[in-house]
Amino acid sequence: MTRAYVGLGSNLGDRERMLWGAIHMLTFNPEVEVVAVSSIRETEPLEIADQPHFLNAAVALDTDLEPQALLDLLLSIERELGRTREGPRFGPRTIDLDLLLYGDEVVDEPGLTLPHPRLHERRFVLEPLAELDGDLTVPVKGSVQALLARVE
DSSP: OEEEEEEEEEOSSSHHHHHHHHHHHHHTOTTEEEEEEOOOEEEOOSSOOSSOOEEEEEEEEEEOSOHHHHHHHHHHHHHHTTOOOOSOTTOOOSOEEEEEEETTOOEEETTEEESOTTGGGOHHHHHHHHHHOTTOEETTTEEHHHHHHHOO
């Protein structure tokens, strides 16, 4: 089993219900075991400021799925919860599930980059990760605690 971390975000509709819906779907999927869920926090949008605030959280899970298969599962959960890819990148969305870390693997292939390429720059990702595991290290980037100390 590999420990993976998934970031969750929502800024449209019933945001909290969307996050819990995704967590519920992960919890009851036989191919993953949800180990821990961070608290939910409200955050301001980054790339496109003129949109509703987000609710963000993260989950730690154990899985035997390979990274691409886990990403495919996350994308299928997004679709089941009504996510569409219409509109601008970084724009409003009902649910967003990002594969942040997959063990200590470093992957750079079309459609999948691990660790998540902007993880180290985003407080709304680092804070939940630190909550889930205060000793967590991001491959190539360093400890979550040190990364958190460097973001605004």
